[in-house]
Structure formats: C-alpha cells, structure tokens
Amino acid sequence: MGQANQNIPHITVSQLTMAYGNFVIQHDLNFTIEHRDVFIIMGGSGCGKSTLLKHLIGLQRPAEGDVFYRGQNFWRSDTRQRTQIMSKTGILYQSGALFSAMTLAENIALPLGEFTRLTPSEIADLVSYKLSLVGLAGFEDYYPSEISGSMQKRAGLARAMALDPEILFFDEPSVGLDPMNARLLDDLIISLGETLNATVVVVTHELASIFAIGTNSVFLDPESKTMLATGAPKKLLAGSDDPRIIQFLTRGEGRTR
Amino acid sequence: MVSIDETSFALKISGNWSRQATVKPIDQILSRLKSHPPQKIIIAAGTLTAWDSRLPSQLLKIMDYCAANNIQVDSGQLPDGIKSLLKLALAVPERASTRRGGSRFSWLSNIGKSIIDMQKDMYGLIVFIGEVALAAGALLTGKARFRMIDLLTFIQDAGPNGFPIVSLISLLVGLILAFVAALQLAMVDAKIYIADLVALGIVREMGPLMTAIIASGRTGAAYATQLGTMNLNNEIDALKTMGISAMEFLVLPRMLALVLMLPLLTLCADLLGILGGAMVSSTAFDVTFIQYYQQIKKAVDLVDFGVGIFKSVVFACLIAIAGCMRGMQCGRSASAVGEAATAAVVDSIVYIVVADSLITLIYNRLDL
Numbered sequence: 001m002g003q004a005n006q007n008i009p010h011i012t013v014s015q016l017t018m019a020y021g022n023f024v025i026q027h028d029l030n031f032t033i034e035h036r037d038v039f040i041i042m043g044g045s046g047c048g049k050s051t052l053l054k055h056l057i058g059l060q061r062p063a064e065g066d067v068f069y070r071g072q073n074f075w076r077s078d079t080r081q082r083t084q085i086m087s088k089t090g091i092l093y094q095s096g097a098l099f100s101a102m103t104l105a106e107n108i109a110l111p112l113g114e115f116t117r118l119t120p121s122e123i124a125d126l127v128s129y130k131l132s133l134v135g136l137a138g139f140e141d142y143y144p145s146e147i148s149g150s151m152q153k154r155a156g157l158a159r160a161m162a163l164d165p166e167i168l169f170f171d172e173p174s175v176g177l178d179p180m181n182a183r184l185l186d187d188l189i190i191s192l193g194e195t196l197n198a199t200v201v202v203v204t205h206e207l208a209s210i211f212a213i214g215t216n217s218v219f220l221d222p223e224s225k226t227m228l229a230t231g232a233p234k235k236l237l238a239g240s241d242d243p244r245i246i247q248f249l250t251r252g253e254g255r256t257r
Numbered sequence: 258m259v260s261i262d263e264t265s266f267a268l269k270i271s272g273n274w275s276r277q278a279t280v281k282p283i284d285q286i287l288s289r290l291k292s293h294p295p296q297k298i299i300i301a302a303g304t305l306t307a308w309d310s311r312l313p314s315q316l317l318k319i320m321d322y323c324a325a326n327n328i329q330v331d332s333g334q335l336p337d338g339i340k341s342l343l344k345l346a347l348a349v350p351e352r353a354s355t356r357r358g359g360s361r362f363s364w365l366s367n368i369g370k371s372i373i374d375m376q377k378d379m380y381g382l383i384v385f386i387g388e389v390a391l392a393a394g395a396l397l398t399g400k401a402r403f404r405m406i407d408l409l410t411f412i413q414d415a416g417p418n419g420f421p422i423v424s425l426i427s428l429l430v431g432l433i434l435a436f437v438a439a440l441q442l443a444m445v446d447a448k449i450y451i452a453d454l455v456a457l458g459i460v461r462e463m464g465p466l467m468t469a470i471i472a473s474g475r476t477g478a479a480y481a482t483q484l485g486t487m488n489l490n491n492e493i494d495a496l497k498t499m500g501i502s503a504m505e506f507l508v509l510p511r512m513l514a515l516v517l518m519l520p521l522l523t524l525c526a527d528l529l530g531i532l533g534g535a536m537v538s539s540t541a542f543d544v545t546f547i548q549y550y551q552q553i554k555k556a557v558d559l560v561d562f563g564v565g566i567f568k569s570v571v572f573a574c575l576i577a578i579a580g581c582m583r584g585m586q587c588g589r590s591a592s593a594v595g596e597a598a599t600a601a602v603v604d605s606i607v608y609i610v611v612a613d614s615l616i617t618l619i620y621n622r623l624d625l
Contacts, residue, residue, distance in 0.1 A: 100590035116276045122311070129314035133342070135349030138356040145590055164276075164309040195341045 008071045010035045010167065010199045011056065016065035018051050024225055025051050029065070031218045031230040038193060038200045038213050040233060043220035044248065049203045050094075052220065053171055056201065058086055087115060090160030091169040096152040098144040104131065104155045105140035111162045130158040134188065150181040154188070161192065168193065170202040174209055182206065186213050207251065211237075219245055259286060260303075266295040268319075271303030274312040283315050287322055294326060301334035313342045320347070385582040389512065392504040396513075401505045408510040415476045416518035420525065422475070423468055427526035430463050431455060431533025439542045448542050452552035455534030460557055464527040465565045466613060469572035472519055473605035477580035480511050481601035484584025485594040493585070503585070512577035519573035520566045527565060564625055568616055572609050579605035 009032035016029040025048040033039045041049050054060040056067060058074070067074040069085045077085070098107050108127045112118060118126070131137055134154040144152050153173065160168060170189065174182035186209050193200040204210060210217070214233040221228045221244055228242050237249045246254060259281070260269045274280060290298070300316065316332075320343070323330045332340065362370065395401040438454040484507060487493050496503050531553065538544040544552075580601040587597040 101592040118276065118311075122314075125318050126310055126314045129310060129317050129346060132317065132346040132349070132351070137346075137349065137351035141357045143590075145588075161310075191341070191345055195338060195345060197338075 009033060009068075010037070010070060011201075012068040012071070013056075014066050014068070016052075016055065016067065017063045018048060018055055018060070019063040024063070026220055026225055026227070027064075028226050029218070029220075031227065033199060033201060033216065035199055036193070036197065037216045038190065038202065040210050040214040040217035041201065041203045041220070042205055042210055042217055042233075042248070044205070044222050047220040047222035048225075049205075049220060050171060053169060053201075053203050057089065057091055057169055058082055087163060088165055089167045089169060090163065090165035092153070092156050092160045092171065092173060094171045094175055096144065096149075096156035098152060098156055098159065100144050103141050103143055104136065104147075104158075107144070107155065108159045108162050111159070115163060126162075130161055131155070133161070133192070134158045150177050150185070153177065153185065157185075157188070157192075161196070164196065165198060167199045167201065168196075170200070170204075172204055173202060174204065174206045179208075182209065183212075189213060207249065210249075219248070259283065261286065261289065265299060266297065267299040267301060269301055269303045270312070270316075271305060273306045274308035274315075276309055276311055278307070280311065280315075283319060286319060290319075290322060290326070290328065294328060297329035297331065298323065299331045299334070302336055302339070305336070308339075313339055313346065316343060317346055381586055382578075382582060385585070386578065388504045389508065389578060389581075392502065392509050395502075395505055396509060401509055402501060403506045403510045408514060411511050411514035412518055414479070415472070415514045416521060419472065419475055419518075419522060423471055423522050423526050424529050426467055426471060427459070427464060427530040428533040430467055431459055431530035432537050434458050434463065434530070435534035435537035436541075439538065443542065448538070448544055449548060449552055451534060451538045451542065451544060452549045453556040455538075456531050456553045456557045457561060459530035459534070460527045460561045460565050462565075462613075462617075464530055465523050465568040465572060466609070468519060468523045468526045468569060469576060469609045470606060472515065472522070472573070473576045473579070473602050473609065476515055477576040477601045477605045478598045480577065480580030481584040481587070481597045482594055484508075484581060485587030485597040488585065488587050489589050489591075489594065508577075508581045508585070511581055512574070515577045516570060516573040519576075520569045523565060523569040524562075527562065560625060564620060568613065571612055571616065575608040575612060576605040579608060 011033040013029050013031050017027040018025040018029075029052070041052055043049055051060065055062055061075060066076065072081070072085065074082065074085060098104070099110070102110070105124070105127045108130055109123050112123045112126060116123075127140060128137070131139060134157050136151060136154055136158065139147065139151070139155070144155065147155070168189075173185055173189065177185060189200060189202070190213050192198070200213075202209070202213065210233045216231065217233045217236065218230045219228045219236065220226075223244075228245055229236055229240055233249065236245055240246060260271075261267070262269070268286065272278070298319075300319070305312075316335075316339070320330050320332070322328075332343065335343075392401060434455045435451055438451045439448060442448050442450050442454075484493070487507070493503050493507070496506055535546055535549045538549055539546050583597040583601040583604065587593050
C-alpha cells in the first residue's frame with residue numbers, strides 16, 4: 001500500500017481549460033483532490049464531466065492549464081512517466097469496457113500478466129480474489145456477454161483494481177443500474193476505497209450517490225462553462241448561495257429551510 | 258514468508274508480500290494441511306513490511322481450502338486492513354452452480370458439434386432466403402419500406418467506387434490471358450485466335466467471376482460488418498420494435514444496389530479485359546488492333562455478353578445474401594463482427610464458384 005507524502009494533494013488541477021478545437025467546454029478549473037477523498041465530479045448533462053475525466057486519466061490533452069499527480073505535472077511529463085503514473089490508477093468505464101472476446105478471468109489477468117512477474121497460478125489466485133471482492137466468485141470462465149449489466153460493471157471494477165491502484169476513477173457507475181444495485185455498487189466503492197486506502201474519483205449526477213459517498217466535489221456549470229464551487233456535497237447544499245447549485249442538488253425543488 | 262507452529266497449527270505471516278517480492282508459494286502449507294488435517298488453524302501476522310493484493314489472495318486460497326474441508330480458521334489476529342478485505346471477499350459466497358468446468362471436448366464431439374453448427378447454418382440460410390423472397394415480393398408490389406437515399410448511397414459504394422479496382426484487375430487479367438494464349442497459339446501459327454480466346458474467356462467467364470470476387474471482398478464484407486455493428490448497437494432491435502422490417506429497410510436496398518451495379522461493373526470489366534488482350538497482341542505478337550477487332554466481331558455475339566451478364570446478376574444475389582445474412586446473424590461482440598466479415602467473404606466466394614460451375618454446365622446443355 002502506497003505510503004506517500006500525505007501533505008501534497010493527490011491530484012491538483014490548476015487553471016485547466018478544456019476545448020475541442022476552438023470550442024471551449026470548460027475554462028479556469030481549479031481544485032484539489034486529497035488522499036483518500038471520495039471526490040465527485042458533478043454537473044448537468046453536457047457540462048463536460050466525462051471530458052474532465054478524460055483530462056485526468058490521460059486520454060485528452062488540456063488546451064491550457066495543468067494536472068498534477070502528487071505534485072508531478074502530468075501533461076508535461078514524458079510518455080514513460082505518464083504510463084508510470086497511470087499504472088497506479090484504475091478506471092471503471094461507463095459500460096464496463098470489458099474485452100468481449102475474453103473471459104472475466106482473462107480480462108482481469110491481462111494487466112497482471114502485462115505489468116507483474118507473478119506466476120500463472122498466482123495470477124489465477126489473484127483473479128479469484130478480485131472477483132470475490134466484487135461478489136463474483138466462481139464467474140471466472142464466463143464471457144462478458146453471458147452476465148448481466150450490473151455484473152459486467154462489477155467485473156469491470158475487479159479489472160480496474162487488478163494492480164492495486166492508488167486512485168480509482170469511475171465514469172457514471174450507477175448508469176443503467178436499478179436503485180438497489182446502484183446502492184450496492186456505491187457501498188462497494190466506499191468499502192473498497194477504505195480497505196484499499198485508495199483515492200476515489202466519481203463522475204456522476206445521481207443525487208443519491210453524491211450525498212451517500214462524496215466527501216469532496218466539484219460542480220461544473222454548462223452555462224458559464226466553468227466550475228461554480230468545490231467542497232463536500234452536503235456542505236455545498238447547506239452553505240451555497242448559488243441558486244444553480246441548490247437547484248441541482250435539490251432536483252429543482254429548492255432548499256427546505 | 259510463512260512459518261508454521263507444528264503443535265497449534267498457527268501460521269505466522271511476515272516479511273514483504275507485495276508483487277515485487279519473491280514469495281514462496283503457499284502450496285506446501287496446503288499439502289501440509291492435506292497430509293495432517295488439523296481441527297483448527299490460526300492465521301496471524303508478524304512484522305509485515307509491505308503487502309498488497311497478493312497477501313489476501315493467498316490467504317483466501319488457504320481459507321477456501323479450510324472451508325471445503327471443515328477446518329476452523331481463526332484469523333482474528335490479522336491486521337484490520339487484511340481482515341476487512343477478507344471479510345469483503347467472503348461477503349458474497351460462491352454459488353454452487355456457478356463455476357464451470359473447462360470446455361474441453363473430444364475430437365468426436367467436436368465433429369458432432371461442427372455438423373450441428375453446419376445444420377444450423379443451413380437452416381439459417383434457408384430462413385434468410387425465404388425472408389429475402391418475402392421482402393422482394395413486397396418490393397415488387399410497391400409495399401417495401403426503405404429510404405431512397407440509402408439505396409443511392411449503396412449504389413455509389415457498390416458501383417462507381419468499385420470501378421477503379423475492377424478496371425485495374427480486369428485489364429491485367431486480359432493481359433495475362435492474352436499472354437497465356439499467345440504462347441501456345443504461336444506454336445501452331447494461329448496468333449489471330451488470341452482475340453477469340455481472350456474475348457470469349459473474358460466475356461463468358463473471367464469478367465463476371467473476377468468482378469464478383471472483388472465485390473465479395475469490398476461490398477460483401479462491408480455489408481456484414483455494417484449490419485453486424487448495427488446489431489451490436491441494438492439498432493436492428495430498434496427497427497424491429499418500431500415495426501419496420503429490417504429485411505426491407507436494411508437488406509433490400511443493399512441487395513438491390515449490388516444487383517443493379519454488379520452487371521454494369523462486369524460490362525466494364527469485359528471491355529477492359531478485351532482491351533488488355535489487344536494491348537498484348539498488338540505490341541508483342543503482331544496482331545493489329547483492326548485485325549483483333551474484326552476477329553472479335555466474328556467470335557463474340559450478344560448472347561455471349563448476355564451469358565456473362567446473367568451470371569453476374571446471380572453472383573450479385575449470392576454476395577448480397579451471404580454478406581447480409583452473416584451481418585444479421587452476427588453475435589454481439591467485437592470478435593463476432595470480424596468473424597461475420599470473414600464468413601461473408603468465404604461464403605460468397607464458395608457460392609460464386611459453385612454457382613459458376615453449375616451455370617456453365619447448364620449453358621453447355623442448352624448450347625448457349
């Protein structure tokens with residue numbers, strides 16, 4: 001388990017501007033994600049939540065500004081250093097993004113086989129352990145198309161955790177899940193974050209999840225194309241004066257005083 | 258490393274248990290448990306310098322073995338982090354019916370399986386041809402529903418866009434045929450018959466055949482991947498639930514486009530193949546263009562062209578059926594789409610060659 005300097009924030013975003021060509025998605029984003037935060041990236045549809053995630057995980061280069069991992073400038077590092085940083089992160093994509101031509105065991109064994117020198121039998125033990133962590137014990141030989149959507153998500157989570165990441169990213173984890181399964185996934189995220197000592201970053205607009213799991217957050221606004229606030233979601237609801245944030249966090253019903 | 262206290266069967270885990278460390282496999286502990294099964298074991302930690310998932314995964318293996326063999330496990334003295342991970346891992350027990358054995362079959366059952374698959378394929382083909390026939394019926398009675406713009410796009414893809422490659426290939430085939438013929442005919446001083454051989458060979462056989470093979474690689478494979486990907490994205494389901502027939506909306510315009518365009522491409526291929534023959538015979542074997550032209554006029558008549566064009570219509574149907582069928586029956590995964598494209602090309606080439614042989618036989622009987 002990584003015992004790094006706890007004084008530097010895990011991720012720092014500074015003066016970040018995201019754009020597709022000349023079309024600016026969001027500008028002047030400044031926030032920090034501390035170690036062991038459960039950090040929520042929230043905002044209405046089309047505000048650039050997923051784009052922000054892409055900037056954090058190295059899929060899209062910022063138009064301006066910087067992203068720091070433990071003080072190391074992510075986008076100004078060379079490819080090898082970036083790969084090094086990314087090897088300590090795990091990402092759960094919206095649809096699970098499991099490789100459809102591989103069984104669940106092969107999916108999870110892939111990063112283990114590529115990035116470690118463990119023996120095949122130890123990899124098999126690790127795969128079984130990761131699958132049992134997400135409640136899929138015994139599903140090693142199933143193909144992604146043979147299991148349900150929520151199981152695919154959990155299998156994707158098992159793959160994201162394969163290398164014991166220090167940061168786990170989730171892109172809309174509760175999309176397509178019924179409330180019970182969404183809740184179970186939230187619980188899983190929390191307990192895994194705690195037991196693995198990991199920092200968790202979640203992109204979501206599910207209010208239930210936001211309040212249940214979030215310890216810190218950033219709120220992106222599609223109209224003004226910038227962030228309106230950062231802080232714990234409950235504090236934002238209680239303390240914010242911005243009507244847009246209150247509207248969002250109360251489903252447009254306003255704060256009940 | 259792990260040390261065992263023999264009397265109380267207490268396992269003590271210490272040292273470095275991270276991925277980078279060299280850890281002795283725990284198999285010896287399992288074999289110890291097997292040879293002298295105790296009533297109860299105690300798992301405790303000594304000084305752990307570092308650990309990651311490797312440690313709980315190995316502990317889990319021991320605990321699973323103990324659970325299966327009714328050995329009590331006391332893991333209360335482990336550090337909290339490991340305890341909570343193990344608790345999480347054991348929270349959802351494995352259901353007895355879940356695990357599958359390996360899918361190893363004997364060669365005999367593999368043969369059986371492939372015969373059953375072939376049977377299914379045949380059944381699928383017959384059903385598909387039936388559905389195509391129904392859609393074609395709807396087309397003839399003017400009830401078929403598809404977008405004209407789709408048809409025009411497919412026509413452009415199948416026809417004009419395929420023209421350059423078809424011209425190149427058929428010109429070269431004409432050249433090759435002329436060379437092969439000339440070398441033999443020169444021995445009996447009958448070089449003028451290069452024209453007959455090339456023209457008849459191209460118009461009746463090679464023109465339609467080469468064009469069809471190119472179309473199966475270009476168009477047939479494209480149809481299979483397009484429809485396969487649409488199936489993957491639930492687009493075909495969406496059409497069905499809207500009450501629009503996928504056969505009419507997706508398959509019919511593709512098929513129609515190919516049936517309209519392949520004969521035209523074949524005609525181009527015929528002319529360019531003949532031109533290729535003319536180039537060889539006039540430059541290398543002193544048969545002038547005029548002689549070549551006169552000889553062809555005597556040798557080839559409209560029936561020969563008709564014979565080739567009819568073949569190309571049949572080939573077009575076969576390519577479109579193979580491509581569309583494989584696409585529509587495609588599974589829902591990335592590799593299934595690739596398999597569908599491969600199968601479409603292989604199928605259509607087999608269909609083309611078999612149909613060509615049959616049609617040639619029939620022509621022979623009919624004296625055409």
